[in-house]
Amino acid sequence: MKQYDDIIIGFGKGGKTLAAELARQGHKVAMIERSDKMYGGTCINIGCIPTKTLVHAAKLAPHGVSWTDQKNYYAQAIRQKEDVVSLLRQKNYDNLTHHPNITVYTGTGSFTSPDKVEVSLSGREKETLQAPRIFINTGAESIIPPIEGIKGNPHVFTSTSIMELKELPEKLAVIGGGYVGLEFASMYASFGSQVTVLEGHADLIPREDRDVADIVKDVLEKKGITFRMNAKV
Template identity: 60%
Template sequence: MKKYDAIIIGFGKGGKTLAAELAGHDWSVAMVERSDKMYGGTCINVGCIPTKALIHSAGLAAAGHPLTFEQRRAYYKEAVAAKTALVGLLRDKNYHKLADDPHIDVYTGEGRFLSPETVEVKSADGSVQIGAKRIVINTGAETVLPPIAGIAGSKRVHTSTSILELDELPHRLVIVGGGYIGLEFASMYASFGSEVTVLEGFPELIPREDRDIAQAVREVLEKKGVSFRMNVKVESFRDTAEGVSVAVSQDGAASLIEADAVLLATGRKPATAGLNLEAAGVKTNDRGAIVVDEHLHTTAPNIYAIGDVTGGLQFTYVSLDDYRIIRDELFGDGARTTANRGPIPYSVFIEPPLSHVGMHEEEARKAGRNIRVRKIAVAAFPRARILGSAEGVLKAVIDADNDLILGCTLFGAESSEVINTVALAMKQGVTAHELSNSVYTHPSMSESLNDLFA
């Protein structure tokens, strides 16, 4: 059995960055990845990069001259091919960045614990056992498949992973789930030219957001042609010669929806199946996430868990910050933790993007905070008019007692960039007055902060 200073299970953002860091300190490292299609992790292969590449292409299609559906189909096929080429390039680059390092061995196969310090890697060529004093679990998350009849064996029902390989633009697309992933794909496919119907089992979309923001998002997507059906229960799917038949019930009435494809956007869960965590003494919680402390230690003293598998926010940049926490413990003063990393911003890449950091208004009021709320229409700013994207609203939640920023929601053009400025201001304790009185370039969306925090 070959022994290493560290074993990392999962080639995601935090894991691959940590592997390179450890190698730079002359540690011997084993990187275990179950699929040669996942070198570099979820973000590069089936997450951020391919989806945002297609969203960019969809935006160009929507902004161009009127196209027939056949022209849109041809354009979509080209966009998918370009996305595939980009992903292949980045996957190869990520593989060689680690595999070419003399301190790192890359194992392609399923990893499972035999003990707290031993991992077995099974591949098509057999199995091998490797050992280390420190092991990091970075296996990410996987799609939740709801118990709906007809999913198994269907060629028309897709997950957010498999639909990225679909090179034929569906004329009619049904999306099951009105959360962030579902809305992102709804916006993208509507821009490409599909007729999109979103089926949501609850009475409201994106429940984490304030209701005024959720309503603004719905109105913008409806203008793009997206249809919403709320309080719907999906009963079954059935592939037909022409597409797929979706049986639903709503308010006690049954009906059928005909589509060319279905996307299941019903959430993601920590990917721990097959790891044999019991053999390592690693515990999970009632949601299947690996239990960690603020330094990302699991219940096994020598084993860490980072990224989506811990059940926290499922963002690649959170996984990257998890790497920094471990790096700081191993080579720094150990002061960095999950508890002190500050507010985490996020963006949903619908068109225009929806971005947020900190507390929502409803959350702040329920917490009993004394707040003032500022809202401004995106249309008020010249940059939005220049970009031809004047829809949306900006919203700030400010502590009325000390002028500190509690939260901010930006639903508008270039919000995914501007939100980072607000997040940094919040982490550094910059007041709303100070942010409002800063100097920003013109015309830019950043200058909206002058008015929003006034």
């Protein structure tokens, strides 16, 4: 069993910032992260950085070209996104692992007592860590609605998994007209997909002012996006 001053479960924005500060103060810190694709957290890996990289690429997408050229450009944009994310992910990993007071464990952590965490590493290897303070920084995952036929469907994506899609979809339906759904709708329409947004309410982005929401809808419709309001999926 290895002893630490602090254990942090989750290598996200909060966890990495806290780890760096505690280590600066001289604490011996253990950082536990379940996935080697999530060093640095949501923004770097599956949020702000990859989406904005793709949004920028979509704005530069060629128009009036063949569908093959559109698909090739999209594939190139996905590769560029992966390069950017990989670079920043590695930088975040190095920032912690190069600090003498921080040890990063890639595996799933679980409590075995109030001050002990067992980490399941690759294979069957396990490591038990102990610390007087343990911080949980595990974040959140997308909610999959209980729609009939959605479970295990290879044609259904979340905002995370669609950014791993290598081939541009000819047609795309977006369930939900919130800001995340509209960002992806706008992005894929710019890449050349035929996009339909299915919104369960009578109003688009209902939390926003009506004049703002109406302008957004008008801009996106001019982009070729179709909206179906009051849609029950």
